[in-house]
Amino acid sequence: MRTVILASMRRHTRRYVAATLAVVIGVTFIIVTNALSSAARDGMVSGLDAPYANADVVVSDLDGDQAASLLDRAEKEGAAASVLGWAWLPVSRDGTEFGDGVDVGALPRDNTMRWQELVDGRFPAVDDEAVVDANAAKGNDVHIGDTLTIGKGRDALDVEVVGTVDSPSAMVWTAVYLTQDAQARWLERSQINSVAWHGQGSVDDQISDLSSAYPDATVQTTDAFVSDQQKVATNGVDVLAIILLLFAAIAIATSVMVIANTFSILFAQRTRDFALLRCVGATRRQVLRSIRVEALLLGIGSSLLGLLAGTGLGVGLVALIRDRAPGARLGEVSFSPVWFAGAFLVGTAVTLVAAWLPTRRATRVSPLAALRPDTGVDARTASGRLRIALGVLMVEAGVLAMAAAIAATAVPVMVVGGLSTFFGVVVVGPVVVPALVRVAGSLAARLIGMPGRLATSNAVRNPRRTAATTASLLVGVTLTTAVLTGLASGRSIIDDEMATDHPLDASVSASTGGALPAGMLSEIRDLPAVEQAVELPGTSASIDHHVGGIRLVAPDADAGELMRSRRDFATPAADEIYLPADAVEDGKVPNKVTVTVGGHTRTLRVAEVDEDWGDVAVIAPSVLADLDRSPTTQAIWIRADLETDAEDFSGDLSAVASASDATVESSLGKWAFVDLQLDVMTGAIVGLLGIAVVIALIGIANTLGLSVLERGRENALLRALGLTRRQLRATLATEAVLLSVVATLLGTALGIGFAWVAVQTMLRSFVADVSMSLPLGQLAVVVLVSALAGLMACVLPARRAVRVTPATGLTME
Amino acid sequence: MIETSLHQTTGTAATARGLTKTYGRGDAEVHALRGVDVDLPAGRFTAIMGPSGSGKSTLMHCLAGLDQPTAGAVEVAGVALQELDDTALTRFRRDHVGFVFQSFNLLPMLTAGQNILLPLELAGRKVGRDERARFEMVVEVLGLADRTGHLPSQLSGGQQQRVAIARALVAQPAIVFADEPTGNLDSTASAEVLDFLRHSVRELGQTVVMVTHELDAAAYADEVIVIADGRIARQLDQPSRDELVAALQGRGA
DSSP: OHHHHHHHHHHTGGGGHHHHHHHHHHHHHHHHHHHHHHHHHHHHHTTTTGGGTTOSEEEESOOHHHHHHHHHHHHHHTOEEEEEEEEEEOEEETTEEOTTOEEEEEEOSSGGGOOOEEEEEOOOSSTTEEEEEHHHHHHHTOOTTOEEEESOGGGOEEEEEEEEEEOOOTTTOOSEEEEHHHHGGGGGGSEEEEEEEEOSSOHHHHHHHHHHHOTTSEEEEHHHHHHHHHHHHHHHHHHHHHHHHHHHHHHHHHHHHHHHHHHHHHHHHTHHHHHHHHHTTOOHHHHHHHHHHHHHHHHHHHHHHHHHHHHHHHHHHHHHHHHHOGGGOOOOOOOOHHHHHHHHHHHHHHHHHHHHHHHHHHTTOOGGGGTSOOOOOOOOOOOOHHHHHHHHHHHHHHHHHHHHHHHHTOHHHHHHHHHHHHHHHHHHHHHHHHHHHHHHHHHHHHHHOHHHHHHHHHHHSSHHHHHHHHHHHHHHHHHHHHHHHHHHHHHHHHHHHHHHHOOOSEEEEOOTTOOOOTTHHHHHHTSTTEEEEEEEEEEEEEETTTTEEEEEEOOOHHHHHTOSSOGGGGSOOTTEEEEEGGGSGGGOOOSEEEEEETTEEEEEEEEEEEOSSOSEEEOOHHHHHHHOSSOEEEEEEEEEOTTSOHHHHHHHHHHHHHTTTOEEEEOHHHHHHHHHHHHHHHHHHHHHHHHHHHHHHHHHHHHHHHHHHHTHHHHHHHHHTTOOHHHHHHHHHHHHHHHHHHHHHHHHHHHHHHHHHHHHHHHTTTOSSOOOOOOHHHHHHHHHHHHHHHHHHTHHHHHHHHHSOHHHHHTOO | OOOTTHHHHSSEEEEEEEEEEEESOGGGOEEEEEEEEEEEETTSEEEEEOOTTSSHHHHHHHHTTSSOOSEEEEEETTEEGGGOOHHHHHHHHHHHEEEEOSSOOSOTTSOHHHHHHHHHHHTTOOOOHHHHHHHHHHHHHTTOTTTTTSOGGGSOHHHHHHHHHHHHHHTOOSEEEEESTTTTSOHHHHHHHHHHHHHHHHTTOOOEEEEEOOHHHHTTOSEEEEEETTEEEEEEESOOHHHHHHHHHHTOO
């Protein structure tokens, strides 16, 4: 049989291209995951020890207060200490905040403990100078000489950027480094990773001293601490690798479908070969074994190719990321033999499994089949009732499970229900898909006539093949649509939350003691991005509980109109006051405060402490009238178009405000930041799922290509009878587009349904009123892309089909 | 456009001059046709005979515009085929040439009726009253009236060939080419199909050119062209069986 196997593999090489590609892509995906995760691990782990290079011991599991007291202790004992931690603070340049906050760390007091490596400029000499991480500076377009405002309100600090640094440790790097003394004002609310300590005496003595001084904290030798940190970093990378492997699994599942379909088509076409083999004396077992060996060889070959491709692509990709995005902190790639063996086994096993069922069906052929006259390819009858009943049952059970999952907010039940529904649809595919193709086809026939009708009857003539071809695309499209819809719904929920947290888009407040000029409101209203703006009357006051001098404003009902949420918020009750968060010392919110304006005093209940409406306190108009008979304009509140570029908007606003030395607050940057994060996440998931979609499209091209080979004589007949090349091309293109569009529409419908279930199940416990939002634009793009991809899928098969002259085609086997 | 009456008034439906067809190159070079000159009379039933490998199918393919000759000129219904590009050639076939092949004549997913009307549909012609009448007539003559709704797989081999003949006749082509139309049929069905072909020449005025290697089939023809080694060996007018046998064996002696 060996000659038969080798000869047939040689002869059918081209027909195996798609199956090979599917396996290669799956295996490549795994190896690239290995490359990325090893590079990420190296990037995370290397340099972790840098901050502790000159330390004897490391103290961790401590809070900001303890870190501060450790610094004091170091001062007293003549030890060197470096606090590795950061405060998450609003940082702005010219009134524009960077993102939703920036991590601000400290340079060690003692230069021997300094671990940041200077790239450009110099290290700070005084407390109003700072260095920034070189990658963060590049990403945010910050340069030496820029002035950054760190923090807000009473603690705000203006620093000049005097240098850029490299931060070797991925665990404790921050974007901005102040001097230790400058950072100290936020130390209490800083997140502390660890404190590196170099004291007097032996390491053991230092450990026992510090342990007794800080019984809650963990005190370790440097080596022990660094190895713990390495474990933490590695675990993070492992999670990333597992997520990537999940997407690889989806791609591989799609591959299985494509390969199984390829084999069943190939074997159907070779039925006569098999029958002939049986005629000349091969046993069923021999035939079976021969084609399984064929599948095995294919699997081994493709897996090896995949290992090669994955190695090349992985190394290239990591090099590219390191070059383009140094902030991603990728290190050196190191491939592991375990991953290679695993990927190879998966690729080979997938091929064998995918070939298993088709081979069984193929070898059931009787020897007599070879002797029967060639009747062409029979249209297969639709699948049995049992199959339909099974599919319908699976769908019903799945829908029930999902309904139960929504009721009980049980995610595992939802997943099981979703899987059951999806596979139920795949099982009834041979009935459903051709029916849908017929509907879509009748439209195509009306549009382009004969080619449309031929394409439709070609597409539905083998329902099982049609269903199998579309099923692979269905996987990718369903998941993509579900993710897009789910994220869009999540986005609307996050937007709601943002609106709650940041009810006011922007504000302009008078500088202390002054008032805003009368013409400013109309100037602001003229800015293109401003949708609405109102003036707020107010006055200057002083408040006890260490709040000190502050401006009071009293919004009326008009101001409520421009709030993004909590419209009632703009109108406090007559005995209430809202304080800005920065005005309250150390987060200790007093119940009641006494407000003094000139000779008048009032005691008011603190009803809200929040930020984002500027550095002012909010009271009711009646209270203001009591406190100050002639209030002046102290603030302008603004509602803006959220689509506007945040930087441009702040710039425009600052230009207007600077004339009268007013201060500008804008939360547009935070909206943009959240948007960007969601966009990146959507892009990443869709991109990863895209690989499965690409495999599915290769499958469609493959089915079409094999069908063209199979229908060589038919096409020749049509050409003889007067089908032009263009019409033949149109026929094949229509067939491909019908298949891809029907799969896409079905997948979109399923995906939206699944997203709805997922949103109901997973988000209802967080948000009372869960509404679905359909990203119609994105969904339309998905359908369009798959139609275009369908067209692309038919290019090669169509070229091959039209090249054949009718005379050659008619004599084809 | 070609006048429909043209092929009936002029004496020839198709002519070939110096027709040469070579496959492959170098050592693998095969000369299927070596300079064939032939005139096929209009309104007649012509058979092209020859042993297998003699080039008779290639000759038919070139005459019908299914294949491009290596050299030489072909004129069918007054049109020089070598001057047409692929699309024009396809349109020409669709409008002026009918085909009946040995097997695999019908599209498996279309019914017999749809198969018969396929050339009209491909040409984008509306099936009007005239076409409908022609369809009814052809179907009636070929005894397929109660079979038009059946799929090819539900028809016998003879019935399938009759559907193919109906398809070839329905568009009133200038010339019908039949390539071994009885090759897959038993003797009864063969006789039936050949009767219909002859009938279409005698009663409907069609021009039919049939490629065959069967003596019995050739006996139905008005004229027989014997081809051997890529050349015309003999051209016989209503030959007797003995004349035919002699022509085939003697290779032109």
